[in-house]
Amino acid sequence: MGNEEEHAPPLMDCLDIEEQCTSARVDEGELLDRLDELETDDGCPSVPTMLPSSDCNDIIEEPKQGMEFNSFEDLMVYYKQYAKNCGFGVMTQRSEKSEDQSVRYVTLGCARGGKARIKSSNIAKPRPTGKTDCKAMINALRVEGKMRLTTVNNSHNHAISPQKSRFFRCNREVNETVKRVLDTNDLAGIQLNKSYGSLVVGAGGFENLPFLEKDCRNYIDKARHLRLGSGGAGALRDYFMRMQYKNNSFFALMDLDNDERLKNIFWADPRSRAAYKYFGDVVTFDTTYLTNRYGMPFAPFVGVNHHGQSILLGAGLISSEDTETFTWLF
Structure with a gap:
C-alpha cells in the first residue's frame, strides 16, 4: 500500500512536537493542564x-x-x-x-x-x-x-487549588464565538499564536480566558480536516455521480456536518466490490496514511488475493479518528 515514508506520525505526537516549539506561555499552560499528575498531599x-x-x-x-x-x-x-x-x-x-x-x-x-x-x-x-x-x-x-x-x-x-481551577479540562471550553474568530483568522492566513494573543488582549489577560492556546490549536487542527476548499465537495460529488452513471455497481457515500461541510467519504468501485466477495475473509484497515494537503486521513480497506498480493477492497477519507467517525465508516 505504500512505503514507510507515507506513514504520518499520530496526531498527538504532532501536537506534542508543535507545542514544544511554542512560547513559554503554552509550556506553562500544559504544565498546569497536568495538575492531576503532580504529587499531592496526604491530608x-x-x-x-x-x-x-x-x-x-x-x-x-x-x-x-x-x-x-x-x-x-x-x-x-x-x-x-x-x-x-x-x-x-x-x-x-x-x-x-x-x-x-x-x-x-x-x-x-x-x-x-x-x-x-x-x-x-x-x-x-x-x-x-x-x-x-x-x-x-x-x-x-x-x-x-x-x-x-x-x-x-x-x-x-x-490538595485542592481554586486558583488553578480554570486549567482543568472540564472547565476549559472554546465557545462558538471564539471558534468563528479562529476560523476566520485561519482562513485569512493569520498564525494561531497571534489569534490567541488578540483574544488574550480582548479578555484583559490570560486569567480571564476559559481555555488555553493548545485548546485553540486542537480546534483549528480538527476544523481544517473539515475543509476541502472552494468547490472541493461539489467536485467530488460530481465525480461520484459520473462514476455511478457509468456503472451502477460503483458505490460512494459522503457525510456532511451541520454546516454542510464535508466530513467523511467512502467509496468502492466495481472491481473492489467483486474482489471482496472472493477475498473478504481477512481485511486490514489502516488510517496512518495522509495523502492530501487538507490533512484528512486516508482509510483503505485491504485484502489479500490467492497470489498473496494486496488488493484494495474500498477506501475512505475521514475527518477524525474517533468512535463516531469509525462507526459511520464501518
Missing part, C-alpha cells in the same frame, strides 16, 4: 460550606443530601461551578438512562477518583495519571421529574 483539607462564585457575587452552596434540581443539565452546571470554586475537576463516574433517554441516575465525582495507572508505555519515563482514589462524589436519582441528591461526600484526599 484531607476541609471544603468550605459556602463558597463565593468566581463569576458573580452569588454564593455556591455545598452539596447536601436531599437537594433537588429541575434537570440533569442544571445539576451538571451547579456541581461544575461548585468544583471550580473549590479547586477540583469533575467527571461522570456512572450514569443510567430511562427509556426516554433522560438521565435516571448519575454519579459525579472528583476527577482524581479511581485507581492510579501508568499512562505511558515508556518504562524509562512512566507518567502517572495522578489518580488518588478520591471518594468525593455525589449520587443523584430522578424522583418525580427532578434530580435529587441521594449520597454526598465532599471530602478529598488530596
